[in-house]
Amino acid sequence: xxxxxxxxxxxxxxxxxxxxxxxxxxxxxxxxxxxxxxxxxxxxxxxxxxxxxxxxxxxxxxxxxxxxxxxxxxxxxxxxxxxxxxxxxxxxxxxxxxxxxxxxxxxxxxxxxxxxxxxxxxxxxxxxxxxxxxxxxxxxxxxxxxxxxxxxxxxxxxxxxxxxxxxxxxxxxxxxxxxxxxxxxxxxxxxxxxxxxxxxxxxxxxxxxxxxxxxxxxxxxxxxxxxxxxxxxxxxxxxxxxxxxxxxxxxxxxxxxxxxxxxxxxxxxxxxxxxxxxxxxxxxxxxxxxxxxxxxxxxxxxxxxxxxxxxxxxxxxxxxxxxxxxxxxxxxxxxxxxxxxxxxxxxxxxxxxxxxxxxxxxxxxxxxxxxxxxxxxxxxxxxxxxxxxxxxxxxxxxxxxxxxxxxxxxxxxxxxxxxxxxxxxxxxxxxxxxxxxxxxxxxxxxxxxxxxxxxxxxxxxxxxxxxxxxxxxxxxxxxxxxxxxxxxxxxxxxxxxxxxxxxxxxxxxxxxxxxxxxxxxxxxxxxxxxxxxxxxxxxxxxxxxxxxxxxxxxxxxxxxxxxxxxxxxxxxxxxxxxxxxxxxxxxxxxxxxxxxxxxxxxxxxxxxxxxxxxxxxxxxxxxxxxxxxxxxxxxxxxxxxxxxxxxxxxxxxxxxxxxxxxxxxxxxxxxxxxxxxxxxxxxxxxxxxxxxxxxxxxxxxxxxxxxxxxxxxxxxxx
Numbered sequence: 001x002x003x004x005x006x007x008x009x010x011x012x013x014x015x016x017x018x019x020x021x022x023x024x025x026x027x028x029x030x031x032x033x034x035x036x037x038x039x040x041x042x043x044x045x046x047x048x049x050x051x052x053x054x055x056x057x058x059x060x061x062x063x064x065x066x067x068x069x070x071x072x073x074x075x076x077x078x079x080x081x082x083x084x085x086x087x088x089x090x091x092x093x094x095x096x097x098x099x100x101x102x103x104x105x106x107x108x109x110x111x112x113x114x115x116x117x118x119x120x121x122x123x124x125x126x127x128x129x130x131x132x133x134x135x136x137x138x139x140x141x142x143x144x145x146x147x148x149x150x151x152x153x154x155x156x157x158x159x160x161x162x163x164x165x166x167x168x169x170x171x172x173x174x175x176x177x178x179x180x181x182x183x184x185x186x187x188x189x190x191x192x193x194x195x196x197x198x199x200x201x202x203x204x205x206x207x208x209x210x211x212x213x214x215x216x217x218x219x220x221x222x223x224x225x226x227x228x229x230x231x232x233x234x235x236x237x238x239x240x241x242x243x244x245x246x247x248x249x250x251x252x253x254x255x256x257x258x259x260x261x262x263x264x265x266x267x268x269x270x271x272x273x274x275x276x277x278x279x280x281x282x283x284x285x286x287x288x289x290x291x292x293x294x295x296x297x298x299x300x301x302x303x304x305x306x307x308x309x310x311x312x313x314x315x316x317x318x319x320x321x322x323x324x325x326x327x328x329x330x331x332x333x334x335x336x337x338x339x340x341x342x343x344x345x346x347x348x349x350x351x352x353x354x355x356x357x358x359x360x361x362x363x364x365x366x367x368x369x370x371x372x373x374x375x376x377x378x379x380x381x382x383x384x385x386x387x388x389x390x391x392x393x394x395x396x397x398x399x400x401x402x403x404x405x406x407x408x409x410x411x412x413x414x415x416x417x418x419x420x421x422x423x424x425x426x427x428x429x430x431x432x433x434x435x436x437x438x439x440x441x442x443x444x445x446x447x448x449x450x451x452x453x454x455x456x457x458x459x460x461x462x463x464x465x466x467x468x469x470x471x472x473x474x475x476x477x478x479x480x481x482x483x484x485x486x487x488x489x490x491x492x493x494x495x496x497x498x499x500x501x502x503x504x505x506x507x508x509x510x511x512x513x514x515x516x517x518x519x520x521x522x523x524x525x526x527x528x529x530x531x532x533x534x535x536x537x538x539x540x541x542x543x544x545x546x547x548x549x550x551x552x553x554x555x556x557x558x559x560x561x562x563x564x565x566x567x568x569x570x571x572x573x574x575x576x577x578x579x580x581x582x583x584x585x586x587x588x589x590x591x592x593x594x595x596x597x598x599x600x601x602x603x604x605x606x607x608x609x610x611x612x613x614x615x616x617x618x619x620x621x622x623x624x625x626x627x628x629x630x631x632x633x634x635x636x637x638x639x640x641x642x643x644x645x646x647x648x649x650x651x652x653x654x655x656x657x658x659x660x661x662x663x664x665x666x667x668x669x670x671x672x673x674x675x676x677x678x679x680x681x682x683x684x685x686x687x688x689x690x691x692x693x694x695x696x697x698x699x700x701x702x703x704x705x706x707x708x709x710x711x712x713x714x715x716x717x718x
Contacts, residue, residue, distance in 0.1 A: 052712045099625045100105045114687040119318040122368035126296050129684040135300045141288050145264035148338045150417040150671045153461045157415035161404045187469050193671050210462040214408040219457040227456045248295045250563035256452035271390045272370035282492040313342040316689040320347050320374045321388040324496035328707040342696040347372035355682030366639025367392045373610050375618030384510040385618030387610050395480040400470035410459045420451045432467045435644035471642050474607040492536050511617040520601045554587040610650040627663045634667045640675035
């Protein structure tokens with residue numbers, strides 16, 4: 001009997017057995033699978049693999065070599081008995097690389113080669129870091145144009161007046177609409193009630209007295225040779241070919257409105273944004289910013305030759321909530337166009353604490369056209385506390401003029417689009433506006449109207465509650481005219497987007513999202529946007545309704561009550577550490593508004609509400625930090641010069657937080673510093689600090705890495 005044969009034997013007999021001839025199936029090299037449980041790489045894990053850090057180490061090494069050679073040479077040439085050359089401190093030498101060979105020592109050597117720039121919507125502050133105070137230049141440029149700004153839109157004045165069908169202007173009580181008249185009357189009534197509650201004397205017919213006085217006071221004409229304070233206007237050659245193509249600074253504001261040829265004023269920055277409304281090409285917008293800064297450097301710092309600028313460094317102050325395209329454009333302008341040797345950036349609120357000498361504070365910056373709030377702790381701006389509101393001192397000026405016209409202001413033809421009227425309105429606001437209720441009484445006042453080619457006119461008038469109600473617009477921003485602030489937004493410059501997922505990547509904060517959530521209209525139930533809301537998002541700003549303010553304050557109180565834990569343990573010090581409840585609310589706040597609609601809603605909120613919102617999001621449910629920020633509120637900017645603002649703001653905050661009233665305190669900049677120059681002063685201090693080399697960006701780094709270098713050099717997350 002034959003036994004059972006195996007399958008291999010059968011395959012061998014049939015010639016189907018698989019044999020291995022030890023030959024590879026392909027000549028391509030085969031890479032074995034990586035063991036994912038045990039592998040290691042050093043890619044971008046060492047400093048010498050990152051270009052900015054490697055260049056910094058190489059510069060330090062070269063400097064050490066140079067100093068060692070100089071020391072050896074000095075020792076070899078020294079005579080017997082002479083004192084040896086002292087060793088140089090490398091920590092001190094790190095920051096003076098730009099100053100070698102100047103012969104300066106100490107703080108002068110640090111700051112004499114550093115230019116500090118702080119641009120704003122209305123003014124540019126510029127100076128060397130070694131200067132005690134900055135120089136202020138209007139952030140405006142005048143260019144040859146067919147018409148000036150007051151002749152555009154058929155000569156429509158600002159503030160805009162309502163007219164009848166036959167183009168006749170309505171009376172003072174009706175020219176600004178029923179909404180403004182209603183709000184103004186309500187604010188007057190509330191002020192009377194508040195003054196009576198505080199035992200202040202209120203005359204029953206005060207308003208009628210000033211209205212009748214203003215109606216019957218004609219102006220007094222003063223000849224030019226009898227006016228000791230006459231204005232020297234900018235002279236323009238009558239020949240258009242000889243007239244300059246542009247004029248910047250104070251000279252631009254002194255150009256006669258009806259000069260030959262005509263000049264139009266351009267303000268490149270408006271409300272803390274690019275001014276896309278007055279430009280048709282973004283290249284022209286960028287060029288105007290560069291020309292204004294360049295002319296300021298040449299005239300104010302006495303640096304007429306560009307080839308000398310390579311020996312200087314530049315500290316540039318940027319907003320807390322900036323736009324990435326703005327930062328990259330400024331970096332390219334400073335290094336490529338101006339040719340500075342190195343550049344570094346610092347945020348406004350952080351610079352304010354540097355200038356005032358604060359370690360932790362809630363910085364409130366009342367600018368000309370924007371108001372920013374941010375909490376700073378230990379040299380860092382807390383990201384979730386940043387707020388940027390689109391109103392400022394210019395809105396107070398316009399509202400003050402509207403209130404004066406409502407009460408029959410004798411100069412009824414005032415038009416803020418005219419240059420001399422704009423300067424006059426700013427002068428009147430600075431002179432008369434206050435938040436001290438003790439100054440509210442019918443008071444006589446006067447001003448002089450000086451226009452090019454006209455005799456000086458002296459107007460007599462009386463003021464009453466307008467001087468207090470106009471600054472109160474900071475706490476009731478619906479009285480401001482916010483209708484045109486979003487006009488032509490994103491017409492030229494699109495928002496910055498992520499390279500991979502194409503999502504908007506401009507900095508956002510939980511506090512700013514909360515403000516936008518209060519301001520934005522509620523989403524429709526059916527999922528469709530109503531027509532009136534859609535029209536409003538296409539260019540008409542949405543202001544904060546008054547009825548939302550109590551709800552916002554009640555929300556903050558609920559957050560504070562919910563933040564008290566049973567155990568009473570404080571929140572982690574690290575801002576990135578998640579806190580139960582805080583992240584949930586922050587995420588909910590961010591998701592309230594679609595990022596694509598964030599540019600269509602104007603962030604407007606009362607100042608006290610914005611401060612509390614910033615502190616709540618910055619403290620992150622930590623009671624100790626909340627009390628620390630409430631006790632370190634610092635108000636800066638031009639709006640901080642209004643008399644009585646500190647006490648009025650402190651009173652409003654104490655009314656909103658009665659349980660923390662003893663901890664609330666409004667601080668002023670120390671050493672009698674001008675509130676408008678605190679940020680610039682902080683930038684100059686930062687530029688002279690020892691050990692800040694890692695923040696400087698050189699031209700070789702920008703040429704090789706471009707905007708990517710900001711991720712390594714900025715003091716905050718890019």
